[in-house]
Amino acid sequence: MPLFTTRVYVTLKPSVFDPQGRTIVESLHSLGYGGVAHVRQGKYFEVQVEAADAAAAEATVREVSGTLLANPVIESFRVDTPTPVA
Template sequence: MRARVFVTLKPSVFDPQGTTVAEALHTLGYATVTDVRQGKYFELEIDARTPEEARRVAAEAADKLLANPVIESYRIEIDAGAGAAASAGVAR
């Protein structure tokens, strides 16, 4: 089962990387892009029987390793295999 974990800086935290990307896009002529936030993206292949179990493992992994809870928040989506995208989103 595949879990997707999106880690982004909390809205109150300054994101210099995103700001740099936004400025580069403006330089390239994309003035309609008003804001960019950059984050990390993880695809975890988890050997779990249920989406709930996969979500639990992914949430623990995010808490302990993938995200820094002080400045980052994360969101998890579970892709229950074979096209059936049982998206079980969790934001924290």
């Protein structure tokens, strides 16, 4: 079965306060980057999965993301289109 790589981006939902993002903004302001108004932190995953095709790989990664990689109560996630591993 072919191997596919997919990128997953997990971020806090807009309604969830992001203290780490706020700390980053404050630090950037103290470093002279006053134009930075807002930062939201998140997580990045690269997942390799064996699947019959790209659609099956994406379905598996979406399931994994919703089950383990993201906390659906406070986070949302985005899955890129899987690419075959050369």
